[in-house]
Amino acid sequence: MKINVTKSSMPSYYEYIEEIKDIWDSHWLTNMGRKHNELEKQLQDFLAIPYVSLTVNGHNALELALQALELTGEVITTPFTFASTTHAIVRNNLTPIFCDITLDDYTMDSNKIESLITDKTCAILPVHVYGSICDIEKIETIARKHNLKVIYDAAHTFGECYKGKSIVSYGDISILSFHATKVFHTIEGGAICYHDSCLKERIHQLRDFGIRDEENVDMAGTNAKMNEFCAAMGLCNLRHIKVEIEKRKRAVDRYKMHLNNVPGLHLPKTKQDVTYNYAYFPVYFDEEIFGYSRDEIHARLKEKNIFSRKYFFPLTNTFNCYKNQYSINDTPVAFDVSKKILTLPLYSDLQEEVIDQICEIILTK
Numbered sequence: 001m002k003i004n005v006t007k008s009s010m011p012s013y014y015e016y017i018e019e020i021k022d023i024w025d026s027h028w029l030t031n032m033g034r035k036h037n038e039l040e041k042q043l044q045d046f047l048a049i050p051y052v053s054l055t056v057n058g059h060n061a062l063e064l065a066l067q068a069l070e071l072t073g074e075v076i077t078t079p080f081t082f083a084s085t086t087h088a089i090v091r092n093n094l095t096p097i098f099c100d101i102t103l104d105d106y107t108m109d110s111n112k113i114e115s116l117i118t119d120k121t122c123a124i125l126p127v128h129v130y131g132s133i134c135d136i137e138k139i140e141t142i143a144r145k146h147n148l149k150v151i152y153d154a155a156h157t158f159g160e161c162y163k164g165k166s167i168v169s170y171g172d173i174s175i176l177s178f179h180a181t182k183v184f185h186t187i188e189g190g191a192i193c194y195h196d197s198c199l200k201e202r203i204h205q206l207r208d209f210g211i212r213d214e215e216n217v218d219m220a221g222t223n224a225k226m227n228e229f230c231a232a233m234g235l236c237n238l239r240h241i242k243v244e245i246e247k248r249k250r251a252v253d254r255y256k257m258h259l260n261n262v263p264g265l266h267l268p269k270t271k272q273d274v275t276y277n278y279a280y281f282p283v284y285f286d287e288e289i290f291g292y293s294r295d296e297i298h299a300r301l302k303e304k305n306i307f308s309r310k311y312f313f314p315l316t317n318t319f320n321c322y323k324n325q326y327s328i329n330d331t332p333v334a335f336d337v338s339k340k341i342l343t344l345p346l347y348s349d350l351q352e353e354v355i356d357q358i359c360e361i362i363l364t365k
């Protein structure tokens with residue numbers, strides 16, 4: 001039996017077929033159709049945020065968010081993330097400035113942000129990595145003091161709340177990814193979440209080639225529209241999201257039962273006042289205490305047909321395409337974590353016996 005790091009959740013075949021039936025009647029396949037608009041509305045309710053603009057994927061959501069805010073100059077961000085975060089900055093002709101992360105939960109180290117601010121800084125782009133919540137209060141204070149925009153890459157935090165508020169309601173904009181591997185998905189998809197009504201028209205034009213109406217094109221936009229079949233998958237998945245997250249919690253609790261308090265293994269610190277979505281299960285291996293390195297455990301699991309991931313390795317500031325532009329000495333904690341962290345298989349119907357087996361393999365001396 002092969003165990004992958006993740007497995008896409010799906011509604012029943014019949015539920016999806018039922019949902020897409022009226023697409024055949026309408027012959028309306030994309031361009032802000034009924035499914036699309038219904039999903040936007042349902043997500044606005046579910047995520048408790050005034051505006052949700054759907055996009056073709058999370059990466060486009062991020063690119064459009066940066067473009068919509070008309071930013072120029074430097075953006076303070078983290079290298080401990082998926083390629084998308086850094087690429088979105090670079091593809092907007094902005095300069096990423098890399099801030100280190102904390103060892104506690106791998107989010108941006110808010111104590112190190114201010115020293116990176118220059119007269120060119122326009123925004124902070126932190127990532128709620130693995131579903132851990134950034135130091136929101138401190139980041140907000142810094143942003144207000146220096147008049148910076150805050151865009152959260154919330155790709156890992158669908159449905160999470162902090163202090164009773166939806167996580168996507170923090171910052172100027174939060175973006176979500178609805179990729180097939182995420183907690184909530186639309187096969188491919190994403191969303192831009194925001195409060196400011198002035199952004200809505202811009203974002204909607206930008207995701208549709210900058211077209212205002214039949215005769216006016218105002219901006220060099222892109223094509224980032226979500227199609228009806230993806231929106232239909234989202235409508236189905238949203239019906240099951242609560243159960244989905246509960247099942248993930250059960251799997252995470254099982255892992256914790258085995259791996260909490262093992263000398264040399266570290267799990268991300270959880271914060272009070274957060275309702276988590278249990279998106280990932282990262283484990284940090286301190287070889288000197290635990291006895292085995294991350295890479296050894298990764299290989300050992302692979303031998304047994306269990307596929308964990310060295311997520312996030314390599315750091316984005318060490319990618320070939322950014323060679324010689326950045327120094328890992330600027331982000332030593334992130335560099336250390338990237339060499340020692342492993343995300344273990346996690347999905348809603350991952351069986352407890354399999355989790356027991358995975359932990360047994362990891363803990364065998």
Ligand SMILES: *Cc1c(COP(=O)(O)O)cnc(C)c1O
Nearest residue numbers: 057058059082084155177178179
């Ligand atoms: C998945 C992901 C994205 C990009 O999302 P896509 O929908 O795959 O384009 C961006 N940032 C992070 C942190 C992600 O994990």
